[in-house]
Amino acid sequence: MKNRRDFIKAGAVTAVALSVPATAGCITIKKVAPQVPMKPRETGNALVLWYSQTGYTRRHGRLLAARLETHGYMVTASEIRDFRVRDMERFDLVVIGSPVFYYDTPDYVKTWIRALPDLKGTPVAAYVTFGGPEGNQDNAACSILDLLTQKNGVPVGARTFMNMSSFPLAWAGAEVDKKTWKSRHLPDGETYDRVREYARFLTEQLETGNASEFSKQLTAREMVTWVAPIYWTKKLVHNHSITEKECINCGTCVEKCPADAIDLPDYYVDTHACVLCFGCINNCPAGAVYMEYGGDRLVGYRDFMEKNSLTVTEPEELG
Ligand SMILES: Cc1cc2nc3c(=O)[nH]c(=O)nc-3n(C[C@H](O)[C@H](O)[C@H](O)COP(=O)(O)O)c2cc1C
Numbered sequence: 001m002k003n004r005r006d007f008i009k010a011g012a013v014t015a016v017a018l019s020v021p022a023t024a025g026c027i028t029i030k031k032v033a034p035q036v037p038m039k040p041r042e043t044g045n046a047l048v049l050w051y052s053q054t055g056y057t058r059r060h061g062r063l064l065a066a067r068l069e070t071h072g073y074m075v076t077a078s079e080i081r082d083f084r085v086r087d088m089e090r091f092d093l094v095v096i097g098s099p100v101f102y103y104d105t106p107d108y109v110k111t112w113i114r115a116l117p118d119l120k121g122t123p124v125a126a127y128v129t130f131g132g133p134e135g136n137q138d139n140a141a142c143s144i145l146d147l148l149t150q151k152n153g154v155p156v157g158a159r160t161f162m163n164m165s166s167f168p169l170a171w172a173g174a175e176v177d178k179k180t181w182k183s184r185h186l187p188d189g190e191t192y193d194r195v196r197e198y199a200r201f202l203t204e205q206l207e208t209g210n211a212s213e214f215s216k217q218l219t220a221r222e223m224v225t226w227v228a229p230i231y232w233t234k235k236l237v238h239n240h241s242i243t244e245k246e247c248i249n250c251g252t253c254v255e256k257c258p259a260d261a262i263d264l265p266d267y268y269v270d271t272h273a274c275v276l277c278f279g280c281i282n283n284c285p286a287g288a289v290y291m292e293y294g295g296d297r298l299v300g301y302r303d304f305m306e307k308n309s310l311t312v313t314e315p316e317e318l319g
Contacts, residue, residue, distance in 0.1 A: 050097035067199030124153030131165020253280035
């Protein structure tokens with residue numbers, strides 16, 4: 001086994017981080033409240049944007065958009081990266097969805113929100129998908145609202161939706177992590193009903209002009225986000241590269257990488273720039289992304305699902 005000592009050391013650090021209890025009491029570290037009055041409904045346009053690596057957040061975003069349409073909104077819905085930020089003012093509602101990565105909202109999403117123009121009182125809402133059961137998801141959703149509120153958005157809602165984790169280290173090695181396996185049926189009908197309820201709730205909030213307050217709590221997992229979990233997890237993963245003879249040059253890994261760390265056709269991975277989101281290995285259709293964990297080759301989400309004959313239940317609205 002390569003780098004065995006390194007692996008054990010980093011594994012111990014991560015194990016300690018993950019074994020800390022999820023909550024550390026009810027201490028509020030941040031209150032997210034409206035900073036400006038809410039803009040009244042004017043155009044009936046809503047915007048639902050998401051960042052999604054393996055499709056869960058996209059699926060929930062698309063369902064949310066479909067339901068908002070049934071409530072009378074004209075909805076623009078897309079991946080964050082495909083949306084051209086121009087006329088944000090024409091929306092009566094802006095909803096941002098993100099997966100929870102490393103107990104937090106990914107930097108990619110945070111940076112994107114920080115670059116937004118002034119939202120001038122536009123109602124804003126968040127949702128996150130997570131692999132849990134406890135993934136600091138409430139705080140991650142709150143972080144999105146916090147940033148949108150700093151842009152003068154008015155917070156109206158936040159929801160968290162659990163599904164099977166797409167974190168490859170959860171099934172690396174001899175056994176699949178128990179909680180990952182237990183949640184392999186998620187999202188299910190109940191999850192989608194919660195998404196539908198969220199759409200209804202948001203429209204009610206807008207109709208009544210009802211803003212909300214949100215609190216970020218001090219949890220042990222929140223504290224883990226302060227000690228660079230990506231840095232430590234990176235110490236567990238080795239030889240991240242693209243195998244030239246397996247690569248079909250489809251560009252999926254380049255498109256999925258939020259750090260511009262992959263170069264094709266040079267088959268180059270800048271492991272320094274990599275943010276270890278596993279978007280490349282999780283989505284490669286040719287199994288050409290190579291990573292090692294504890295001396296074994298890591299399996300991506302796509303291959304893991306196929307190997308175990310797992311499929312994701314689609315909400316009926318999306319066909
Ligand atoms: C790099 C990475 C880190 C993750 N970290 C967490 C986490 O800290 N807490 C959690 O509950 N789930 C975590 N997950 C699971 C994802 O949040 C979850 O599977 C999410 O729904 C994926 O969304 P997507 O399919 O839209 O990318 C992680 C997944 C990945 C790939």
